[in-house]
Amino acid sequence: MGHAQPLPILITGGGRRIGLALAHHFLNLRQPVIVSYRTEYPAIAALRHAGAVCLQADFSTDEGILAFAEHVKSEYSGLRAIIHNASAWMAETPDTPLSETLACMLQIHVHAPYLLNHALVGLLRGHGHAASDIIHFTDYVVERGSDKHIAYAASKAALDNMTRSFARKLAPEVKVNAIAPSLILFNEHDDVDYRQQALNKSLMKIEPGEKEVIDLIDYIMTSCYVTGRSFGVDGGRPLR
Ligand SMILES: NC(=O)C1=CN([C@@H]2O[C@H](COP(=O)(O)OP(=O)(O)OC[C@H]3O[C@@H](n4cnc5c(N)ncnc54)[C@H](OP(=O)(O)O)[C@@H]3O)[C@@H](O)[C@H]2O)C=CC1
Numbered sequence: 001m002g003h004a005q006p007l008p009i010l011i012t013g014g015g016r017r018i019g020l021a022l023a024h025h026f027l028n029l030r031q032p033v034i035v036s037y038r039t040e041y042p043a044i045a046a047l048r049h050a051g052a053v054c055l056q057a058d059f060s061t062d063e064g065i066l067a068f069a070e071h072v073k074s075e076y077s078g079l080r081a082i083i084h085n086a087s088a089w090m091a092e093t094p095d096t097p098l099s100e101t102l103a104c105m106l107q108i109h110v111h112a113p114y115l116l117n118h119a120l121v122g123l124l125r126g127h128g129h130a131a132s133d134i135i136h137f138t139d140y141v142v143e144r145g146s147d148k149h150i151a152y153a154a155s156k157a158a159l160d161n162m163t164r165s166f167a168r169k170l171a172p173e174v175k176v177n178a179i180a181p182s183l184i185l186f187n188e189h190d191d192v193d194y195r196q197q198a199l200n201k202s203l204m205k206i207e208p209g210e211k212e213v214i215d216l217i218d219y220i221m222t223s224c225y226v227t228g229r230s231f232g233v234d235g236g237r238p239l240r
């Protein structure tokens with residue numbers, strides 16, 4: 001009897017950096033992938049060429065989130081996993097009203113995972129014990145706060161808490177875990193001084209790159225037992 005086609009992994013914010021690397025990783029394993037993207041980078045065409053289903057979605061409103069969920073439900077009857085990667089790293093700045101910064105951070109890091117998990121849970125259930133996963137990308141700052149990204153840290157802390165709530169709600173069919181990175185990947189605009197300062201904040205003093213996260217996700221998704229946990233990927237930063 002032939003093997004059934006594996007169920008797709010949904011990655012939000014798959015158009016660049018970690019989300020994009022994750023999508024290609026799973027595609028290289030012949031694992032079906034759905035990505036949500038907001039901006040149509042050239043990388044989206046390359047993902048489609050590699051076999052990914054790429055769905056445009058802007059999670060800046062609840063309507064946008066729910067419309068995306070309905071699109072997924074209209075096309076698919078099951079999901080292997082949802083990886084909530086979509087995020088914005090907003091600092092408090094004088095030229096943006098604090099209420100706008102707070103609303104944006106809560107929208108992408110709380111509204112999107114909360115509404116998508118509830119809307120798509122039916123596609124994750126029914127495949128057996130520990131057969132599907134939800135993975136939340138939080139952040140090391142959940143543990144200690146951030147004086148320059150207060151709303152960002154608070155929203156990621158809410159997402160961290162939701163990891164345990166959804167783990168309790170969805171076990172044992174669906175595992176729900178979080179990944180709490182510190183520096184994984186610099187941004188293009190990061191200057192030499194910032195980069196050196198950031199590297200010095202950890203014990204390991206490197207920019208590890210996407211593979212560090214990909215390898216952890218592979219482990220989490222092969223587990224039949226781990227749920228409701230947060231995995232720090234932070235180079236020993238708490239020990240500095
Ligand atoms: N990079 C790092 O060192 C660290 C990363 N993390 C976490 O890891 C995850 C991936 O990080 P990274 O790859 O750097 O993330 P990026 O900030 O580079 O990209 C995040 C993606 O989310 C998308 N996105 C942002 N806002 C919205 C929105 N309103 N609607 C739809 N999509 C949206 C972006 O789309 P678009 O490109 O169109 O704006 C982008 O593709 C994030 O959750 C991040 O918080 C945590 C700590 C360190």
Ligand SMILES: Nc1nc2c(c(=O)[nH]1)N=C([C@H](O)[C@@H](O)CO)CN2
Pocket residue numbers: 086087088089139181182183184185186187198
């Ligand atoms: N959505 C994003 N979140 C975060 C990013 C990023 O680029 N996009 N980057 C960081 C930093 O690397 C920080 O962990 C170390 O300075 C945090 N979150």
